[in-house]
Amino acid sequence: MxxxxxxxxxxxxxxxxxxxxxxxxxxxxxxxxxxxxxxxxxxxxxxxxxxxxxxxxxxxxxxxxxxxxxxxxxxxxxNNDPHITVRCKICGKIQHIDEKVCQEIIEELKNNSCIQTDGNIEVTGICDKCR
Ligand SMILES: [Zn+2]
Structure with a gap:
């Protein structure tokens, strides 16, 4: 099959x-x-x-x-590793980012925010195709 x-x-x-x-x-x-x-x-x-x-x-x-x-x-x-998901709000296409900047954002939230992230952050935007 x-x-x-x-x-x-x-x-x-x-x-x-x-x-x-x-x-x-x-x-x-x-x-x-x-x-x-x-x-x-x-x-x-x-x-x-x-x-x-x-x-x-x-x-x-x-x-x-x-x-x-x-x-x-x-x-x-x-999935236990912290990462940022970037999602196109028009077509729903997703991409993950695991650069150092993600770690910095996660650390920042951990240290300076009353809401802690579980390491799964989503950012929305518009992708190349939908722009
Ligand atoms: Zn799109």
Missing amino acids: MSGYKTIQRESVLHILSKNADKAFTVKEIAEAIKSEASITWNPSESTIYRIMSGLVQSGTVLKKVNNNREYQYVFLN
């Missing part, structure tokens, strides 16, 4: 990312990691991984970053 096959692909990607949750992967690195993983028989194409990653970013399962070579990198998002 198509849907079952897609689930297996997505789970292979999540397996690689969650096993190395402290590491950011490019699509190419994810493809290589899947190929070298003996328990995974799926031979991924980069375009398939791109598609899977965009779904995982949308659902908030992974963080998308840009590295120094201007390549996208993906990191498994542990």
Whole structure:
């Protein structure tokens, strides 16, 4: 079944990312990691991984970053880690930010506010497509 096959692909990607949750992967690195993983028989194409990653970013399962070579990198998002969600108020598209500035905001709230954040902060805005 198509849907079952897609689930297996997505789970292979999540397996690689969650096993190395402290590491950011490019699509190419994810493809290589899947190929070298003996328990995974799926031979991924980069375009398939791109598609899977965009779904995982949308659902908030992974963080998308840009590295120094201007390549996208993906990191498994542990929901216990503090992070900021930026959400487009028109189309609902979400992106996560895990830069140091988030930590500073969280610390600031912790120290100087009567309302403490649980580390899950949401910012709304309007994305490129909706602008
Ligand atoms: Zn939008």
